Amino acid sequence: MAPAIAAEEGGRQRRAGTRQHSLDVTAEPPPDGLPGDTEALLPAPARGCRAELGSILLLLVLYVLQGIPLGLAGSVPLILQSKSASYTDQAFFSFVFWPFSLKLLWAPLVDAVYVRGFGRRKSWLVPTQYVLGLFMIYMSTQVDALLGDGHGRGPDVAALTVTFFLFEFLAATQDIAVDGWALTMLSRENVGYASTCNSVGQTAGYFLGNVLFLALESASFCNKYLRFEPQPQGIVTLSANSREVTWFATAPLPQLQQTPPFRGGQSCVTHYFLFFWGAVFLVTTTLVAFLKKENQELIPAKEETKGITDTYRLLFSIIKMPAVLTFCLLILTSKVGFSAADAVTGLKLVEEGVPKEHLALLAVPMVPLQIILPLVISKYTAGPQPLNTFYKAMPYRLLLGLEFAFLVWWAPKVKQEGGFPVYYYAVVVLSYALHQITLYSMYVAIMAFNAKVSDPLIGGTYMTLLNTVSNLGGNWPSTVALWLVDPLTVKECVGAQGHTCATAAAAELCTGAGGSCVTTLDGYYVESVICVILGFAWWFFLGPKFKKLQDEGQSSWKCKRSN
DSSP: OOTTTOOOSSOSOOOOOOOBOOSSSOOBOOOOOSTTOSOOOOOOOOOOGGGGHHHHHHHHHHHHHHHHHHHHHHHHHHHHHHTTOOHHHHHHHGGGGOHHHHGGGTHHHHHHOOOTTTOTTHHHHHHHHHHHHHHHHHHTTTHHHHHOOSSSOOOOHHHHHHHHHHHHHHHHHHHHHHHHHHHHHSOTTTTTHHHHHHHHHHHHHHIIIIIIHHHHHOHHHHHHHTOSSOOSSOSOBSOOOHHHHHHHHHSOHHHHHTSTTSTTTOOGGGTBHHHHHHHHHHHHHHHHHHHOOOOOOOOOOOOSOSSHHHHHHHHHHHHTSHHHHHHHHHHHHTTGGGHHHHHHHHHHHHHTTOOHHHHHHTTTTHHHHHHHHHHHHHHHHSSSOTHHHHHHHHHHHHHHHHHHHHHHHHHHHHOBTTBOOHHHHHHHHHHHHHHHHHHHHHHHHHHHHHHHHSOGGGHHHHHHHHHHHHHHHHHHHHHHHHHHHHHHOEEEEESSTTOOOSSHHHHHHHHHTTOEEEEEEOHHHHHHHHHHHHHHHIIIIIHHHHHHGGGSOGGGTOOOOOO
16 A cells, blocks of 8 residues: 555565585585475474574564665655655656565575585675665765755655665575574474564564654654654654764763753664664674574485576476466466555555655554464465465455545545544555455465475475565566556646646746646546456456466476486
């Protein structure tokens, strides 16, 4: 519904299994491990989770750190919208969210190339987190200029996109390393806690980087709920200029506490969000590098793949299979009908005056629902035909797209001088809850189907490929939907005869002549109707063929490999 609160449909994927290579030794065959992975633990006496509490907490911290750049990236579209950025700019920025869906392209390298003396996972985790931390500290001195100064200079969307794309790329690389380390950091009896650390940690990190940041960055929210005296800015800001960063690093504590803007004991942590988290990344990474050793309890066994080249050849051979190719083509087009509702609705609500921090806070009541839904839905997708649930949920999710368009249309009708009434937010929350039910029904069904058909001999590579394609099926329609809003919008110049608003240059001429551009047809509504029509067309004509894939025999999904 909005970048800040829209659920990621399988955004984090397991990496492809690869052979181990180090920079200083001859490679050995990989160990036989958990399904879909290439690492295993030597048999060891049963250990309770208390014995490995330190490792579990470390994993939790690493996943929390991973969620911070994800949350920050999710908050930027709402900030851009509040600064009247165009939807073409929003479409360009949406490429920031692609790395987690494309990490399969470089995951084999992260799994295979490392410095043995330092550690297979630390070889990537430590430098990646150091770069992230230093990058955050540097960007804290530049982000104000990138977001626009509010005095005639707008956001530099191209630079923001490059910056946050690098953030997401680094976070995705860190994710590959942490996922792999989790399998050897914990004993076989406790390795199940890794997924819990993953979901809890990344959700908490995203909450800190997105929901909490947007709330504390908002002056109106802080003045209304957290302050006795109004201030022109929120409690936190993304930026800190270089002089202040240097001064903060060298100033004595008593001077720090008595110098604006920190007077009264208010620390730099509460003002400079990027600088603070950059420092946290550096401190945490240093502690991990020097104090945490990797387990070397690996044994050679049956290999899943023979090396990096073999992994990429395997991916190509999988995707060439008729059943897999049909699945990929269908899943890549299945989410076109949801693109306007999922990618544009939240931005339109901000455009209509809904505060971005209120929109972000809508994610809070959804957390219990998002925890319960997969447990409930899995009862219906655990059988031999999980795609039936996907097919049944799809029309309801499409109709909710029209309901979202109604919410956007309704917003200016109910807007009051002090904001929006409680009943409007109640309807928005209820609509979003229904949307989550349909979204998770489809998401869990796809994940269950991917697990069902994946060849167990190459499960990690196989399932990662299917999940990656599923993610791309949601990413590219969202980017296209954002890009089409402006071209589909019709505006006319009012108050200046002979002028139009067909292009940005024409709109400037209209304004310069004393007129104003008035929207006569919002492209969002046009796009919403078109998307729903396309979605129902897919559901009616291609949906039955999609369901028939689950009737294919196991032989249709097994990859024939030449040894």
